[in-house]
Amino acid sequence: MIRPLTIALVAAALAGCTIPTYEADPVSVYQWEKRQERIQQQEAERLRRCETMDKQSERYARECASTGARQ
16 A cells, blocks of 8 residues: 555656746736846857857857857
8 A cells, every 4th residue: 555655656746847847928028128138148148158168079069059159
């Protein structure tokens, strides 16, 4: 009796780990502006990192090659 209950409890706990994160869409103009600013800032940071990376590295190929960053 305890074994099936334990298995069910572990399965339920692991199922909770697989739920994707949900980010609600902004509802106000201010929230949209902040979201766009955050996206632009993240993209600018990523491009700056790409400029300093070794162009022959696997990391560069994975993170920068498809972005149009200078090669």
